[in-house]
Amino acid sequence: MLEIKDLVKSYGSGEPVLKGLNFSTEGKNLTAVIGSSGAGKSTMLRSINRLVTADSGQIIFEGVDLLKLQGKALQNARRQIGMIFQAYNLVDRLTVMENVLSGRLGYVPFLQGAFRKFPQDDIDHAYQLLKRVGLSQYVNKRCDELSGGERQRVGVARALMQNPRILLADEPTASLDPKTSELIMELIANLTEELHLPVLINLHNVAQAKYYAARIVGLRNGVMVFDGKPDELTDEHLEKIYTSKDELSEQLNPEMETAK
Amino acid sequence: MSGTSSTVSADQHYVWHKPHFIESLWVRIGVIILSVVYLVYALSTLEIDFQRVARGIPRAMQIFSGAIPPDFAARGSLIVSGFIESIQITFLATFVGVLLSIPFGFMAARNVTILPVYGLGRAIVIVARSLHPVVLGVLFVKAVGFGAVAGVLTLLIYTIGFVGKLIAEAVEEIKYGQIEAIRSTGAGYFTILIYAVFPQIMPRLIGLTMYQLDINLRASAVIGLVGAGGIGSTLNSAFGRYDYGTASAILIVMIGLILVAETISGKLRRFTR
Numbered sequence: 093m094l095e096i097k098d099l100v101k102s103y104g105s106g107e108p109v110l111k112g113l114n115f116s117t118e119g120k121n122l123t124a125v126i127g128s129s130g131a132g133k134s135t136m137l138r139s140i141n142r143l144v145t146a147d148s149g150q151i152i153f154e155g156v157d158l159l160k161l162q163g164k165a166l167q168n169a170r171r172q173i174g175m176i177f178q179a180y181n182l183v184d185r186l187t188v189m190e191n192v193l194s195g196r197l198g199y200v201p202f203l204q205g206a207f208r209k210f211p212q213d214d215i216d217h218a219y220q221l222l223k224r225v226g227l228s229q230y231v232n233k234r235c236d237e238l239s240g241g242e243r244q245r246v247g248v249a250r251a252l253m254q255n256p257r258i259l260l261a262d263e264p265t266a267s268l269d270p271k272t273s274e275l276i277m278e279l280i281a282n283l284t285e286e287l288h289l290p291v292l293i294n295l296h297n298v299a300q301a302k303y304y305a306a307r308i309v310g311l312r313n314g315v316m317v318f319d320g321k322p323d324e325l326t327d328e329h330l331e332k333i334y335t336s337k338d339e340l341s342e343q344l345n346p347e348m349e350t351a352k
Numbered sequence: 353m354s355g356t357s358s359t360v361s362a363d364q365h366y367v368w369h370k371p372h373f374i375e376s377l378w379v380r381i382g383v384i385i386l387s388v389v390y391l392v393y394a395l396s397t398l399e400i401d402f403q404r405v406a407r408g409i410p411r412a413m414q415i416f417s418g419a420i421p422p423d424f425a426a427r428g429s430l431i432v433s434g435f436i437e438s439i440q441i442t443f444l445a446t447f448v449g450v451l452l453s454i455p456f457g458f459m460a461a462r463n464v465t466i467l468p469v470y471g472l473g474r475a476i477v478i479v480a481r482s483l484h485p486v487v488l489g490v491l492f493v494k495a496v497g498f499g500a501v502a503g504v505l506t507l508l509i510y511t512i513g514f515v516g517k518l519i520a521e522a523v524e525e526i527k528y529g530q531i532e533a534i535r536s537t538g539a540g541y542f543t544i545l546i547y548a549v550f551p552q553i554m555p556r557l558i559g560l561t562m563y564q565l566d567i568n569l570r571a572s573a574v575i576g577l578v579g580a581g582g583i584g585s586t587l588n589s590a591f592g593r594y595d596y597g598t599a600s601a602i603l604i605v606m607i608g609l610i611l612v613a614e615t616i617s618g619k620l621r622r623f624t625r
Contacts (some may be wrong), residue, residue, distance in 0.1 A: 141536050164540075171538025181533035185551040194547055198538020205539070206546045247533075254537055 093118055094140070094258060099149035101135050109135045110146070117307075121280060122291040123217065124305035126298055128168040128335045131311040140292070141173045142166060145232025156289040172252030176261040178281070180200065182250075184236040184332040188227060189247050191235055192218045195253025214253075221249040225279060241272035248280060252287070259284055261293040265300070273297075276302055298330065298343040311325045415596050420605055421599030421608065427590070431602055434586030436533075438572045441503040441582050445572075446565045450510025450557070454510055457519025464523055464549060477520065480513030489575035498583035506570045507575070514567070515560050524551040562617040569613050573606055 095116040102108035109132045117123055124135045138144040140151055142158060151158040153169065157352055174195070182191045196214045197205045204210065210218075222228045230238065235246060238277040244264060247289030251259055257350040261280060265273035281304045284291045295301045302309050302322040308324075308331035320328045327344060374380045389569015459465055460475025483491075492502035514559065514585055526549055534548040582604060590599040 106545070143532050159532040161486060167538040167540055169538075170536055173536070177529060179529050181529035183530050183534070183548055183551050184527075185554060186547075194534055194539075195537050197534060197543050197547060202540065202543055205543045250533070250537070261577075296423060 093154060094292075095150075095152040095153070096140075097150040098134065099136070099151065101132075101144060102141060102144045104122070106290060107202050108147075109312055109314050110139070110149055112149070113315060114115050115309065115316060115319075117257070117290060117292070120288045120290050120342045121131075121306035122284060122293060123307045123309060124301035125292065125294045125311060126296075126301050127281075127311035127337055128304040131333075131335075133184055136261050136311070137175075137292060137294060140260060141170050144174075148265060148325060167198055171254055174254045174259045175257035176244070176247050176251050176259070176264045178263040180240070180244055180264050180267070182235040182275070185234060187232050188222065188238070188246055191229045192222060192249045192253055195250040197312070198254065199210045204310055221252055224342055225249050237301055240268050241276060242275050244268065244272075245279065246277070248283065252283065252289075259289050259291045261291060263296055266296050271299075319335045340345055374470060418440045418594070418596035419600035421597070422601040423595075424601045426587075427595070427598045430586055431598070431605065432584055434576075434583035435600070436606060437500055437585030438503075438569070438576065438582035438584070439511075441500055441507060441572045441580075442565060442568045445504045445511055446561065446568050448565065449508045449568075450515055450561050452508070453512050453541055454557075455514035456516040458523060458545065458549075460516060460520035461523035463528075464545065473516075473520070477516040478508050481517060482513075483509070485510045485571045485575050485616060486578060489578045489580040494581040498579045498581070498585075503575055503580035503582055506580055507571060510571060511564055511568065517561055519553060519557065522556040523549060526552040554623075559621045566613050566617045567611075572611060 095115055099110050099113040101110040113132065113136060115136070125136065129131050135144055139146045140153070140158065144162070149159070153173070156169065158166075158169055183194065185192075189347065191210060193208070193214060195209050196210055200210060200214075217318055219231075222231060225248055227242060227245055227249070230242070235243060238246065242328055246265075247264070259280075264280065265276050268276060269326070277300055280291065281307050283289075292335070293305070295305075302325065305322055307321055308318065309316060310321060310329065312333050312335065317332050318325065331340060331341055334343060372380060374383065412439060427494050455604045456473055456476050460477045461468050461473075462470055465473065488506040489502065489507055492505045496502050496505065530548045530552065531544055534544050539547065573584045573587070576582040576586070577588050579588075583606065589600060590596075590602060
C-alpha cells in the first residue's frame with residue numbers, strides 16, 4: 093500500500109538526511125518510527141505527503157509514485173494522506189470548526205472553502221469527530237484560546253476529516269506534558285483502530301512506541317537499522333539506534349527521566 | 353567549574369571602553385570635519401536677507417490679526433462642503449486602496465510567490481511609494497483636471513504604496529506551519545492563501561486600514577492645496593482672497609477633525625489586537 097524505495101534527501105549541500113531509505117507497509121496498523129533527532133524521521137514522513145521534496149527514490153502509494161505527481165494530481169494524493177504535527181499547526185485565528193473543516197479543503201471548490209460553505213455531510217462529520225475527541229463544546233471557540241492538549245485534539249480531528257487512507261503523525265505528543273501526551277496517544281491509537289486506518293508515527297518516547305505500536309522501525313543517520321515487533325526491540329537494538337549516550341540512557345531508564 | 357569561580361578576586365585589572373560607532377580614528381575625524389565644513393558652507397550660501405525679514409514682520413502681524421477672530425459664518429457653507437468632500441475622498445481612496453493593496457501586497461511577499469511575480473509586486477509597491485502625494489496630486493490634477501477625482505486617485509496610489517508594503521511585510525512574517533498543515537490537506541494555492549495566510553495578517557490589516565484613514569485625512573487637506581479638491585482647495589481660495597478669518601476657521605476645524613480621527617482610529621486599532 094505504501095512503499096518507499098531508495099529514498100535520498102539532503103538539505104542544501106550538506107550530508108544527506110536520508111541515504112537510500114527503504115520501507116514498506118501493507119497492514120492497517122500503527123507503525124512507530126524511532127531514532128535520534130536528525131536521524132531523518134521527520135524528513136521521511138514529510139517526503140510522503142511532499143511537504144519536503146526528496147532528491148531521488150520512489151514513494152509508491154496505492155500504485156502511484158508520489159514523487160512524480162504535480163499540481164492537481166499531487167493535491168488529490170495529499171488529501172488522502174492525513175497529517176498530525178508536533179506544533180499542532182492549527183490556524184490560530186480561526187475557530188475550532190473552521191480548523192476541523194479545513195480537512196475538506198482538498199475536496200471542495202475554492203469559493204466554497206473561502207466562504208466556509210461546506211457540504212452538509214462534512215459539517216455533520218465534523219460535529220461527530222469533535223464529539224469523539226471531546227471538544228463539541230468548543231465549536232466556535234478560536235484555536236488560540238485552547239490548551240495544548242485541546243489543540244492537538246483539533247489537529248487529530250482535522251486529519252481524520254480528510255477521510256485519509258493513511259495517517260502520518262510527526263511527534264504528535266512531543267509538545268505536551270506526560271499525562272496529556274498519554275491521552276493523545278491513546279486517542280490516536282483508538283480512533284485509527286476503529287477506522288482501520290494505517291498510521292505512521294514518529295515518536296521520541298520508546299516506551300510509548302512499545303506500548304502503542306504493532307511494529308517499530310528504527311532510523312539512524314538516514315537508514316533503517318531496526319524493523320520488528322515491539323517485543324523484539326532489545327537494549328542492544330536501542331544502542332544501535334541512538335547515537336548519543338544521553339539519549340540512550342534516557343530511553344533505557346525512563347523512570348530516571350521522569351524523576352528529574 | 354567549582355574551585356576557581358567560587359571567589360571573584362580583584363587582583364587583576366582590565367581596560368574596557370564602549371567600542372566606537374566608527375572604528376577607524378581617521379574616518380571618524382574625517383566624517384566630523386566634513387560635516388562641520390559643509391554646514392558652514394551651506395549656511396554661508398543661504399543669503400538670509402535680514403532687512404527683508406524685518407519688513408515681513410508687520411505683514412505677518414497683519415495676517416495674524418486678520419485671522420483673529422476666526423470667521424466661521426461668512427463662508428460657512430463652503431467650509432462644510434469642503435470638509436464633506438475631503439472626508440469622501442479619504443474614505444473612497446482608503447477603501448479601494450486597501451482592497452487593491454491586498455493582491456499587490458501578497459505579490460510583493462517573497463515567501464508566497466514565485467520570483468517573477470515577486471519582482472512585479474515589489475516594483476508596483478516601490479513606484480507607488482516613491483512619489484510624495486503632493487507630487488502625485490500635481491500630476492493627477494494635470495491629467496484629470498481640478499477636483500475630487502484627482503484627489504481620490506492621488507490617495508489611492510499613496511495607500512497602495514504604504515499599505516501594500518506593510519501587507520507584504522506581514523505576509524513574510526507569518527507562521528509557516530499553518531501553511532504546511534493546510535497544504536497537506538490537499539488544498540490548492542489560492543485556498544492556502546485564503547485559509548492559512550489571510551487569517552494571520554487580518555489584525556494587522558484592520559489596524560493598517562484605520563491608520564491609513566487617519567493619514568489620508570491629513571493628506572487630503574494637503575493635496576487640496578494643489579487643486580485636488582476637498583478642504584485644501586477651499587483653504588487655498590480663502591488665502592487667495594486674503595480672507596484670513598475663513599482660513600483660520602478652516603485650520604481650526606481641520607485640527608479638530610484630525611484629533612477626532614486619531615482618537616477613533618487609535619481606539620479601534622487597540623480593539624482588534
